[in-house]
Amino acid sequence: xxxxxxxxxxxxxxxxxxxxxxxxxxxxxxxxxxxxxxxxxxxxxxxxxxxxxxxxxxxxxxxxxxxxxxxxxxxxxxxxxxxxxxxxxxxxxxxxxxxxxxxxx
Numbered sequence: 001x002x003x004x005x006x007x008x009x010x011x012x013x014x015x016x017x018x019x020x021x022x023x024x025x026x027x028x029x030x031x032x033x034x035x036x037x038x039x040x041x042x043x044x045x046x047x048x049x050x051x052x053x054x055x056x057x058x059x060x061x062x063x064x065x066x067x068x069x070x071x072x073x074x075x076x077x078x079x080x081x082x083x084x085x086x087x088x089x090x091x092x093x094x095x096x097x098x099x100x101x102x103x104x105x
Contacts (some may be wrong), residue, residue: 003069007040009048017105019045023097029098032084041084043066049100056098061091
């Protein structure tokens with residue numbers, strides 16, 4: 001399934017202004033804003049957080065990489081081009097889990 005098709009299957013994020021990702025000790029790592037160019041990542045990360053109790057684990061990251069579909073291959077080929085996918089790649093390879101905080105719209 002390609003990324004566009006996957007997005008249509010994920011829950012809506014119309015109520016989400018942003019997602020804040022943080023390390024286990026609460027250090028802010030990234031903010032994903034629900035705006036063009038990032039809305040797909042917000043949908044993926046929001047759905048993963050819902051499935052994994054508000055935390056992005058290595059297992060969540062592996063699933064997220066499947067959901068990103070063709071963009072995951074592009075991230076492998078061009079490191080740095082897709083920072084949200086790069087973060088999941090690192091996490092899937094044993095990185096420390098990340099907390100996800102939802103900022104409502």
